[in-house]
Amino acid sequence: MDIFFEENEQNIKFILKNVEKKFIPVLDEQYYVRKNHDFYKTFSKPVKNINKIKENYKKYNLEMVLQAGKFKKIMWDEALLSFIKRIEEYDIDWWLTGSCALKIRGIDIYPHNVDIMLNSEDIEKINELFVDNIIWPISDTNGWIVKYFGVIFLNGQIDLAFDPQDFADDPEPVDFGPYAKKHLEIIRWNNYDIKVPPLELQLKSNKLRRRKKRVEKIQEFLEN
Numbered sequence: 001m002d003i004f005f006e007e008n009e010q011n012i013k014f015i016l017k018n019v020e021k022k023f024i025p026v027l028d029e030q031y032y033v034r035k036n037h038d039f040y041k042t043f044s045k046p047v048k049n050i051n052k053i054k055e056n057y058k059k060y061n062l063e064m065v066l067q068a069g070k071f072k073k074i075m076w077d078e079a080l081l082s083f084i085k086r087i088e089e090y091d092i093d094w095w096l097t098g099s100c101a102l103k104i105r106g107i108d109i110y111p112h113n114v115d116i117m118l119n120s121e122d123i124e125k126i127n128e129l130f131v132d133n134i135i136w137p138i139s140d141t142n143g144w145i146v147k148y149f150g151v152i153f154l155n156g157q158i159d160l161a162f163d164p165q166d167f168a169d170d171p172e173p174v175d176f177g178p179y180a181k182k183h184l185e186i187i188r189w190n191n192y193d194i195k196v197p198p199l200e201l202q203l204k205s206n207k208l209r210r211r212k213k214r215v216e217k218i219q220e221f222l223e224n
Contacts, residue, residue, distance in 0.1 A: 001065070003058050012047060014057060014136075015040040026069040047137045048127055057135045060153035064135070067156060068112065076100055076111040079156030083116065084192055086129055086154070094118045095184055095195035097176045098159075102202060102214070104189040107221045109214060113157040117176060120148055120162040130154070138162070146176070175205040 001023065004015040016039045019027065024039075032039040047053065066072040080100060087094070096104070098115030118126065123138055130152045138150030138160060147163035164177045173179035180197040187194050203218045 001062060003061065005054060007045070009045070011042050011044055012050065013040045013042050016061075022071070023065055023069060026065050030068065041136065043137050043139050047139075049131055049134070050137070052131055053134050053137050056133060056153070060133075060135050064151075064153050064157050074110070074112060075156035076103070076114055079114050079154050079158050080104075081190060082154045083114065083152075083158055084194075088192075090125060090129065092118065092122045092125055095181065095197075097180065097197055097202075099214075101175070101187075101196040102199075102218065104187050104194060104196070105199065105221070107217050109217050113159055115159050115161065115176070117146075117164065117181070118160060118162050123148060123162065126150075126160065172204065172208075173201055174208070175202045 001019050002017045004017060006013040006015060016027065016032070017037070019037070019039055027039045028034070032041055063072070067074045076099075080096070095117050096115065097117055098113075099109055099111035100114050102109055103111050127134070127138065133152040133154045134150060135153050136149075136151035138148055141147065141149050145165055145168040146161040147165060149162070150160045152158045152160060161176065164181060166178055168174055168177035169179050175197040180201055183198055183201070184195040185198055187196050199218065199222065203215065203222070206214045206218065
């Protein structure tokens, strides 16, 4: 898998060529655009620290794809702990959602990555603290369910989502929306207090996404 970059005055493309067949489903799940045999992501300019981000992408992308495809162990716990230690001395409000929020409760699932929710007022702090780890720049999503989104690699993949939008909770609340943000709970994990969505809300969200096995695990946990 070879990495190239193309750019014009408006955008920069991160392009993957000569992709092995086994990696194609992984890239599809990561929402790469496919053109012929190439895969790419487009980011609008300007991109802060773009040369450093290119270096990070070249350094970490293959490892991230290997973990995402379960060709290597997903280092979710090391990633989460590294994130916490990196920001603990800074005034940054954040909370955990997705599969890791379930895992730290003790539910028997296998996280694919770490999903962190933040506020856009802290984007500059995040850009500075993780300048050596950002591989997808934090960018305006132009109408997605969160206002800004980016990815860092810190032992494992960490998705950074900023400012969940009100319509994310339509037709009913999800585990990463404004309603969840207002009803967070505290879970103690590795001597840290971590904010997570209510478990009942994560159960509803996973039912909506038809994640049958995960729903069964959550229901089993609630019953016990």
